[in-house]
Amino acid sequence: MARPTEDERRIFELLRRHPFTRALPENHLQRLASIASVCQLQPGDYLLREGRPVDAFYLLLSGRVGVEVYQPDRGVIPLQTLSRGDAVGWSWALPPYRATFDIRVLEPTEAICLPASELRQLMHDDPVLAVSILKKLLSMVASRIQATRLQLLDMYHRENP
Amino acid sequence: MNHSPVPHPALSMPTQGTFPLFFRVVRRQRETPDTYTLWLEPPAGTPFAFQPGQFNMLYVFGVGEVPISISGPAHDPIPVVHTIRAVGAVTRALVNLKPGDLVGVRGPFGTSWPLEQAQGKxxxxxxxxxxxxxxxxxxxxxxxxxxxxxxxxxxxxxxxxxxxxxxxxxxxxxxxxxxxxxxxxxxxxxxxxxxxxxxxxxxxxxxxxxxxxxxxxxxxxxxxxxxxxxxxxxxxxxxxxxxxxxLERNMKCGQGFCGHCQFGPLFICKDGAVFPYPQVAHLMTLREV
Known part of the structure; x- marks a missing residue:
């Protein structure tokens, strides 16, 4: 196996500290580091656009992005904010690998970028890695669903009858 | 910590009984479209002290009485500060009071946040x-x-x-x-x-x-x-x-007599409103309590 480059070592360290990947064993982190890069994003950039192919999975290191949806009569509706420590989306893992919402950068943001097709290939080649990532993804999906359900309850509306 | 249902002796206020004292609204401030803060001045010479987390019963004459938490500083308790959201007849009448108007006050009632226990944490x-x-x-x-x-x-x-x-x-x-x-x-x-x-x-x-x-x-x-x-x-x-x-329930007497705020074996007005979570966790998911 080739020696990791300096970039890979840096990304390995970032992955080792990120809440989404920090529980993974070293060999898995090394494999992820070998395909990952760190990207700098500016306000107004879009990580994902609704309906378009999802080409990467992002792990946020700093900054803030918004999950948004556009409705013709209401304009852009912010649904949720994601920030440091969050992972962005799961459409990269599910066919047809197309985004279901917009993800817009709200402030200067740094993220680990894992190319979706290479990540899926790594998971295909290593089922143990795949299970670890999917378990973490499931936990993330569960907490986002719970948060969404609480949002739908509109719990602060007339809370003191 | 004051989680005992027995009021702390230092908090035995002239306002703590069955009959309200007349407090005068000295300031009113809009916080949100339906929420206002009122500053209430007790009658001259009437002491008032409270612990964070306690509430008063506020009485709008001719309309009714509601429990409202005290939202000002306990180290500087007068005028007494209440933030009120208009959600019913009494709270709507409260937020419409103007400086100079009188409001009936009984209290303070209830337990307080455990600020002594939290020291060093x-x-x-x-x-x-x-x-x-x-x-x-x-x-x-x-x-x-x-x-x-x-x-x-x-x-x-x-x-x-x-x-x-x-x-x-x-x-x-x-x-x-x-x-x-x-x-x-x-x-x-x-x-x-x-x-x-x-x-x-x-x-x-x-x-x-x-x-x-x-x-x-x-x-x-x-x-x-x-x-x-x-x-x-x-x-x-x-x-x-x-x-x-x-916790909040429909509190009326503020002293655990009337039973309006009964929550399982507890009365929110005198055993709460601040509770240690283990004391109420099992009740918070029970229906019809």
Missing amino acids: DVVIVAGGIGLAPLRPALYHLLHHREAYNQVVLLYGARTPRDLLYRRELERWRGRFDMEVLVTVDRGPREWRGHVGVVTTLFDLAEPFFQPANTVALVCGPEIMMRYTARELLRRGVPEEHIYVS
Whole structure:
């Protein structure tokens, strides 16, 4: 196996500290580091656009992005904010690998970028890695669903009858 | 800590009985479109003291009486401060009072936030909606005795940006170097540059600022918000006995006589409204209690 480059070592360290990947064993982190890069994003950039192919999975290191949806009569509706420590989306893992919402950068943001097709290939080649990532993804999906359900309850509306 | 149903002797106020005293409205301030803060002056020479977390019964003559938490500083209790959301006939009448008007006051009643027990610990305050009002005296206390506490973290969630209470104070608190303030709204317009999501989603951001095992958490908001917040605190390792919630029911007498606020074996008005979470956790998921 080739020696990791300096970039890979840096990304390995970032992955080792990120809440989404920090529980993974070293060999898995090394494999992820070998395909990952760190990207700098500016306000107004879009990580994902609704309906378009999802080409990467992002792990946020700093900054803030918004999950948004556009409705013709209401304009852009912010649904949720994601920030440091969050992972962005799961459409990269599910066919047809197309985004279901917009993800817009709200402030200067740094993220680990894992190319979706290479990540899926790594998971295909290593089922143990795949299970670890999917378990973490499931936990993330569960907490986002719970948060969404609480949002739908509109719990602060007339809370003191 | 004052979790005994027996009132602390120092808090035996002339206002604490069955009959209200007349307090005069000296100031009124709009907080949000439906929420106002009133400053009430007791009759000359009448002492008034309270502990953070306690409430008064406010009586609008000819309309009715409601329990309202005290939201001012306990170290500077007069005039007495109440933040009121207009949701019914009495609260609507209260928020429409003007400086010079009289209001009947009985109190203070109820238990208080465990601020003595929290000394030397991290304190995480989680407020939802109008729930920030009963927690504000606790925040004032923590900041007034800042050296007695370790980290102070405020997580505050509201429905929309325009429903945020005490905006100027939130901004001032956020500017302090000795506390962390994280604010979120359930629904934000596109121009809102803050966090969007329920209050429990702030815990990931707050994680670096407190040590769960050494944390006391004070939680107030809609009951469902408090249930999910308590679960999140437990999941992160905050000991169950270090979590406190403030409950609301239809309180009438304020002294545990009438039974309107009965909650299982408890009376919210005299056994609460602040409860250790383990005391009420099993009741919070029971139906028809």
